[in-house]
Amino acid sequence: MIQLQNLTKSYFLNNHRTTVADNINAVFPTGVSVALLGRNGAGKSSLLRMISGEMLPTSGEILSDGTISWPVGFAGSFHRELTGEQNCRFVARIYDVDTDEMVEFVEDFAELDAHFYMPIRTYSSGMKARLAFGVSMAVPFDTYLVDEVSAVGDASFKAKSNRVFNERMNKAGAIVVSHSMKMLRQTCQAGAVLENGQMTYYDELEDAIEVHLSNMDQPTR
Known part of the structure; x- marks a missing residue:
C-alpha cells in the first residue's frame, strides 16, 4: 500500500507558482497496477519522483508498507x-x-x-x-514505478522485455505513466487521473480512461 497524505507540490516558474499536487489524499492498493493519467504538464512524472523518494513534496507525506522501485529504466x-x-x-x-x-x-x-x-x-x-x-x-520490488518506459532494441528484445515485465507484474503492483492506452490496458487494472493538482482514483481502469479523455477535450484552468 502507498498512501498520499495531504500531498502538495508547487514550483516557481517565471515568478509564477505552479501547483501540480494540491493537498492530495489517496491510496494505491498493494498488488494493483494503476495507470496514472493526465495531460502533459499535469505533474505525473513529479508525482512518481516524489513516491520514489527522488523529489521532496512541498508539504504532506507519502507512507508505504512495502518496497518501491525507482522509475523503471532510469x-x-x-x-x-x-x-x-x-x-x-x-x-x-x-x-x-x-x-x-x-x-x-x-x-x-x-x-x-x-x-x-x-x-x-x-x-x-x-x-x-x-x-x-x-x-x-x-x-x-512490491511496487514498480513506470514512466513512459519503452524497450529499446529489435523486436525480439522488446518481446523479451515485455515478457519479463509482465512476469514481475504477476507478483507486484505498479504505477504506470504512458500515453499508450493499449499498453495501459494490457498492464493495469485500475486508474488515477491527475488534473489541476487534484487526483481521483478509480477501481476500474476504463472509468479512469473515460474521465481522462473527457478532460483532454477541455481547456486547462
Missing part, C-alpha cells in the same frame, strides 16, 4: 567510471539482492556482450537503457 544514477557489472553489484548491495544472481540476470537480459565489463561512459544511450531496464527488473 539510468541517471549509474556511476560513469564503473562498468555495467560493477554498477549491478553496487545496486545489489544497496537493495540486499544476491550480487552474483543480479549480475547473471542483467548480463543475460541486457545482451551487452563485452560492453557489460566496460565503463558506463563508453555506452550509447540505447545500451544504458537496456542495462537500466535489466537492473530494474532484477530487484523484486
Whole structure:
C-alpha cells in the first residue's frame, strides 16, 4: 500500500507558482497496477519522483508498507567510471539482492556482450537503457514505478522485455505513466487521473480512461 497524505507540490516558474499536487489524499492498493493519467504538464512524472523518494513534496507525506522501485529504466544514477557489472553489484548491495544472481540476470537480459565489463561512459544511450531496464527488473520490488518506459532494441528484445515485465507484474503492483492506452490496458487494472493538482482514483481502469479523455477535450484552468 502507498498512501498520499495531504500531498502538495508547487514550483516557481517565471515568478509564477505552479501547483501540480494540491493537498492530495489517496491510496494505491498493494498488488494493483494503476495507470496514472493526465495531460502533459499535469505533474505525473513529479508525482512518481516524489513516491520514489527522488523529489521532496512541498508539504504532506507519502507512507508505504512495502518496497518501491525507482522509475523503471532510469539510468541517471549509474556511476560513469564503473562498468555495467560493477554498477549491478553496487545496486545489489544497496537493495540486499544476491550480487552474483543480479549480475547473471542483467548480463543475460541486457545482451551487452563485452560492453557489460566496460565503463558506463563508453555506452550509447540505447545500451544504458537496456542495462537500466535489466537492473530494474532484477530487484523484486512490491511496487514498480513506470514512466513512459519503452524497450529499446529489435523486436525480439522488446518481446523479451515485455515478457519479463509482465512476469514481475504477476507478483507486484505498479504505477504506470504512458500515453499508450493499449499498453495501459494490457498492464493495469485500475486508474488515477491527475488534473489541476487534484487526483481521483478509480477501481476500474476504463472509468479512469473515460474521465481522462473527457478532460483532454477541455481547456486547462
